Amino acid sequence: MAAPFTFGAGFVDRPLTRSLPLGRRRNPVQLISNVFGGPALSALVRKARTKLGAGDFEQAQRIVSKGLETYPGAEALLELELTIRRAQAREGIRSLRARIETDDDPRAYEQIVALYLELGMGAEAKQEAWSYANAHPDLDRPHLMIGEMSLQSFIDGLQARDAHEAYKRLQRAAALNKEAVKPRLLLSELYWCVGADHALRGMSTEIGEFARYDSNLEEVVEQLRSIPEPSGPDIMDGLFERVEVNGELFREPDTWPLHRRSTSSRMDEDRAERALESIIRQGAASELVLLQRNGTVIAHANPGADDDDEDEGGLVDVARIVARTVSRYARDLDLGAFRRCTIESPGGLLAVGEVGGVLAGARWNRGSEAQRLWERITVDLEGALGRGRR
Amino acid sequence: MKTILAELNETISARGSIVVMKDGMLVASDVREGVDADRLAALGAAIVTEVGLTLGVREGKSFTQIEIAAEQGKVILVEAGPTYLLVLLGARLEIGPGSIEIRSAANRVAREADLAA
Numbered sequence: 368m369a370a371p372f373t374f375g376a377g378f379v380d381r382p383l384t385r386s387l388p389l390g391r392r393r394n395p396v397q398l399i400s401n402v403f404g405g406p407a408l409s410a411l412v413r414k415a416r417t418k419l420g421a422g423d424f425e426q427a428q429r430i431v432s433k434g435l436e437t438y439p440g441a442e443a444l445l446e447l448e449l450t451i452r453r454a455q456a457r458e459g460i461r462s463l464r465a466r467i468e469t470d471d472d473p474r475a476y477e478q479i480v481a482l483y484l485e486l487g488m489g490a491e492a493k494q495e496a497w498s499y500a501n502a503h504p505d506l507d508r509p510h511l512m513i514g515e516m517s518l519q520s521f522i523d524g525l526q527a528r529d530a531h532e533a534y535k536r537l538q539r540a541a542a543l544n545k546e547a548v549k550p551r552l553l554l555s556e557l558y559w560c561v562g563a564d565h566a567l568r569g570m571s572t573e574i575g576e577f578a579r580y581d582s583n584l585e586e587v588v589e590q591l592r593s594i595p596e597p598s599g600p601d602i603m604d605g606l607f608e609r610v611e612v613n614g615e616l617f618r619e620p621d622t623w624p625l626h627r628r629s630t631s632s633r634m635d636e637d638r639a640e641r642a643l644e645s646i647i648r649q650g651a652a653s654e655l656v657l658l659q660r661n662g663t664v665i666a667h668a669n670p671g672a673d674d675d676d677e678d679e680g681g682l683v684d685v686a687r688i689v690a691r692t693v694s695r696y697a698r699d700l701d702l703g704a705f706r707r708c709t710i711e712s713p714g715g716l717l718a719v720g721e722v723g724g725v726l727a728g729a730r731w732n733r734g735s736e737a738q739r740l741w742e743r744i745t746v747d748l749e750g751a752l753g754r755g756r757r
Numbered sequence: 758m759k760t761i762l763a764e765l766n767e768t769i770s771a772r773g774s775i776v777v778m779k780d781g782m783l784v785a786s787d788v789r790e791g792v793d794a795d796r797l798a799a800l801g802a803a804i805v806t807e808v809g810l811t812l813g814v815r816e817g818k819s820f821t822q823i824e825i826a827a828e829q830g831k832v833i834l835v836e837a838g839p840t841y842l843l844v845l846l847g848a849r850l851e852i853g854p855g856s857i858e859i860r861s862a863a864n865r866v867a868r869e870a871d872l873a874a
Contacts, residue, residue, distance in 0.1 A: 696800035697827040697832075700796055700797060704828045708825045709823070710812070711823070712820040
């Protein structure tokens with residue numbers, strides 16, 4: 368195969384064969400413009416980094432935005448954009464902390480938590496919410512924040528301890544603020560997911576009071592009232608444990624009438640998708656998927672598949688089975704926490720395992736030594752997601 | 758078939774091994790004290806039926822071998838003619854599906870299963 372054509376040393380940043388994101392077509396006009404005019408990608412990145420180093424975030428962001436118009440989807444620019452946003456957030460957090468030190472302003476805690484969440488730094492957000500709760504234990508907001516984050520962790524990871532935390536905090540938030548509907552809705556979502564139908568029916572009366580002033584809540588109340596009367600009260604501990612042992616929720620969260628999806632999770636998904644595509648381009652695997660322990664797909668990259676391919680019987684299905692079945696039996700047989708499952712079939716190799724707190728699945732069309740291939744993938748994934756083992 | 762499993766467990770210090778049909782039905786088992794044979798059989802059936810069927814939808818053929826690694830040990834499944842041989846190993850054993858002992862036992866199981874069929 369002929370070597371890619373480039374215009375000498377001064378144009379090395381603009382080869383005609385510069386890699387583009389998967390699934391995007393080359394625009395010939397753009398290509399010519401890139402070769403004969405406009406700043407090189409590396410020059411843009413260098414310039415933006417200099418501005419970032421000098422603390423001029425606004426200018427750095429402007430250069431990156433302009434660069435993305437010329438080089439849409441360029442990984443170096445997208446990564447730099449994230450770095451700038453993180454730096455901006457760190458700066459914002461520093462000034463908010465100063466505010467807390469001078470007047471212990473509760474709103475400053477809330478803004479810090481929001482900044483961390485926007486950046487997808489869930490652990491830091493939770494830690495900050497705890498500091499908030501310790502500083503202001505009689506306010507409902509910090510308990511609500513911890514409760515909401517713990518509920519999300521429970522839905523994603525199916526760990527009973529997260530459900531306990533969510534339950535405790537949301538109940539406290541509801542008790543501290545009798546006028547607040549949000550802790551009651553989140554508690555109802557928790558009850559919905561674990562099958563605490565007795566508690567759910569009780570909640571319908573409380574939420575019904577709020578629905579008199581908010582018609583959006585009528586659907587929730589209707590749904591709660593349609594649940595058949597259970598024979599006895601719920602034993603929360605048992606219901607939470609049942610979810611962890613079964614490896615699945617009693618009801619899926621997307622069937623809850625007010626199902627929500629956070630900004631931070633959307634940001635994580637975009638970032639994860641790009642990371643998977645990049646790893647596949649480097650030839651480290653043919654297909655990759657990242658899933659929550661409950662089977663929800665975070666990101667999936669399969670360049671060989673058609674857009675309308677349902678992936679029946681493919682990597683996503685196998686990864687879900689491993690998440691649901693194999694990890695549970697591993698615990699039953701005193702094998703401890705599940706680490707990895709490698710499968711060899713006439714069609715190639717598949718592997719599913721834990722990477723940075725989520726489940727990852729990989730497929731190779733050919734090859735052997737699944738363990739070695741998997742180890743390489745996990746290093747790439749942890750590096751790309753910035754979620755190294757802790 | 759039980760003799761093959763007992764010999765394999767002895768040779769590689771496995772915690773137990775079983776043979777299951779491709780529809781998940783248990784054929785033979787030999788497990789050490791403390792290992793729940795029913796749970797091991799349930800794991801074998803779950804893998805063989807669920808993973809096997811899922812892969813079969815796309816590729817028309819099921820898997821040839823599976824290795825499940827956990828903190829305190831691992832489970833290996835290898836194709837043995839019309840059946841699968843499942844081996845439960847402890848944490849410190851560096852044995853994979855390609856080990857000579859497991860391959861040899863799988864070949865013997867396959868021969869016996871073919872004769873029985």
